[in-house]
Amino acid sequence: MGTLSSAEARRWHRYHHHHYDQLIVIAESDVDLSLDRYTxxxxxxxxxxxxxxxxxxxxxxxxxxxVEIVYSDGSVWSEDRQIDMYxxxxxxxxxxxxxSRFIDxxxxxxxxxxxxxxxQIIGIQDREGRRMERGGGNQYSDNRDRSEHLISGGRDRPxxxxxxxxxxIATPTTPGQATPGGDVLFGAQxxxxxxxxxxxxxxxxxxxxxxxxxxxxxxxxxxxxxKVVYNNGESDTLAVNADIPxxxxxxxxxxxxxxxxxxxxxxxxxxxxxxxxxxxxxFGRYAPGWLGPNGExxxxxxxxxxxxxxxxxxxxxxxxxxxxxxxxxxxxxxRVTVRDRAITLNELKVVYTxxxxxxxxxxxxxxxxxxxGPIDLSxxxxxxxxxxxxxxxxxxxxxxxxxxxSAIVEIWGQH
Numbered sequence: 001m002g003t004l005s006s007a008e009a010r011r012w013h014r015y016h017h018h019h020y021d022q023l024i025v026i027a028e029s030d031v032d033l034s035l036d037r038y039t040x041x042x043x044x045x046x047x048x049x050x051x052x053x054x055x056x057x058x059x060x061x062x063x064x065x066x067v068e069i070v071y072s073d074g075s076v077w078s079e080d081r082q083i084d085m086y087x088x089x090x091x092x093x094x095x096x097x098x099x100s101r102f103i104d105x106x107x108x109x110x111x112x113x114x115x116x117x118x119x120q121i122i123g124i125q126d127r128e129g130r131r132m133e134r135g136g137g138n139q140y141s142d143n144r145d146r147s148e149h150l151i152s153g154g155r156d157r158p159x160x161x162x163x164x165x166x167x168x169i170a171t172p173t174t175p176g177q178a179t180p181g182g183d184v185l186f187g188a189q190x191x192x193x194x195x196x197x198x199x200x201x202x203x204x205x206x207x208x209x210x211x212x213x214x215x216x217x218x219x220x221x222x223x224x225x226x227k228v229v230y231n232n233g234e235s236d237t238l239a240v241n242a243d244i245p246x247x248x249x250x251x252x253x254x255x256x257x258x259x260x261x262x263x264x265x266x267x268x269x270x271x272x273x274x275x276x277x278x279x280x281x282x283f284g285r286y287a288p289g290w291l292g293p294n295g296e297x298x299x300x301x302x303x304x305x306x307x308x309x310x311x312x313x314x315x316x317x318x319x320x321x322x323x324x325x326x327x328x329x330x331x332x333x334x335r336v337t338v339r340d341r342a343i344t345l346n347e348l349k350v351v352y353t354x355x356x357x358x359x360x361x362x363x364x365x366x367x368x369x370x371x372x373g374p375i376d377l378s379x380x381x382x383x384x385x386x387x388x389x390x391x392x393x394x395x396x397x398x399x400x401x402x403x404x405x406s407a408i409v410e411i412w413g414q415h
Contacts, residue, residue: 021050022130027106027121028057029196030189033113040106040121041197041267043072044224048100048132049123054083054108055090059117066109067094072102072134093124100129163248168217171281176206176306176410177322179283184209186282191221191270193277198268200282202261206306208296209284210257212238212264215249219278224267231260246278257287304335304412307385312343312394312407322388322411330383331413335373338366341407342395345372349389356383365395368407374414385413 026045031038052069056062064083070076077095085091106121173185184207187200202209212228226239238253255261261284270278290296307322330352336345348360358378366372394407 021124021126023053024049024123024125025120025194026052026103026123027196028192028194029119029121030198031059031062031117031119032199033059033062033110033115033117035110035199036112037107037109038199039197040108040119041104041224042106042121042123043104044269045103045123046130047125048102048129049125050098050100050129051093051096051124052103052106053090053093053122053124054085054106055120055122056085056087057118057120059087059119060115061086061113062117062119063111063113064091064108065111066107067091068105068107068109069095069103070105070107072104090120090122096124100126100132102132102134162251163244164251166215166217166247166249168247170217170279171215174311174408175200183213183283183285186212186264186284188279188281189266191219191268191278191280193270196266196268198266200264200266202263202284206261206284208257208260208287208290210255210287211252211285212255213250213252213283213285214244215281215283216244216246217279217281218246219270219276220245221268221270221278221280224269225265226267227265228255229262229265230256231262234259252285255284304414307331307334307388307411307413312341312392312409320390320392320409322390331377331385331415333374333376333414334360334388335371335375335412335414336366336390337371337410337412338368339408339410340368342367342370343392343407343409344395346391346393347389348375348391350377351386351389352383353386354383 024045026049027040027042029040054062054064054067062083062085064085066078066080067083068076068078079094083091103123108119171179171185171188173179175185175187177185179185186202186206187198189196189198189200214226221244223239223242223244225237227235227237229235234256236255244250264282266280266282268280270276287296334348334350336348343366345362345364345366347362349357350360351357360375362372364372388411390409390411392407392409
């Protein structure tokens, strides 16, 4: 179906006004504004639609360059135009049509920015579209890769994933950092009532992982689909049509531990009730043989392993305690990498598992994108490290800073 001419568009607007068309929010998704493209799944939206609008429901600026609408019959409408939306603003109708059609996905291409935002997809729907139902058949492609550990309730019956209770407190860990138990937090998202689609990027600098699991707080969620995509392009779909109750964590799900993870794709929604949004946390467990002085991790990143990351505040010298995951044989060198904004680094204190410690006085500026180190740890002790205490603060005045946020401080170790 082609685009409407300007005269047809005016007639469409009159038709839209007099035929009781409604604007329906069919998807709402948290967006990392540093991405240049992402996809929002709207297959769970009820009925068919005669076009869409998009709205900046939260965030400083969405600088959008292309909007693609993928319809259920496989056709794609692509509109190349600049759409600058500040908080609360929405676009004019995109691909307005006289006939109602089912929409599967909205693909967004944008100019990368900073921070996070929230984008709404608003469908234009008339009476006929509200009555229409999708035809039978699976909503998911039949040629996708599937893990032998796929958790699925089938097309009609949700599956209750085996879970264990967990304390209803958010994990106080920065993505990419290991928890005291050794699990690595890939990312955390808040999930609304409507279907969200999030992509949690992992990357080979984090490591290889053999298992993955989810932790859900505040409200129940329903997973439409969870997929892990590896760096070589292969993927495993790990969950389809599955329910996870609030304040619980799933059992570990096995992955192909011989390859790096590029990203984790999640399509989900929380249960509509008075509990509000749900928080979902995604964790990984290192593949056997990755850590340690003789581990495979030494073959990558010149043998440097990411031990933890924290956000540096502006006031005073922040003191962060960074627990270190399993590190048999200990580390002989450390380094500090800074992202987004310069910091003043004041001190590093290394506390070993036997209770002893050593303090490294620093007192220096580290620019965004720069590194301090390597720092040689004293002697030949090479004992396992329990945690690292770091003192630093973001610098208020930094012309090279990315946005107005704080710095991200990463601690790396080398065996």
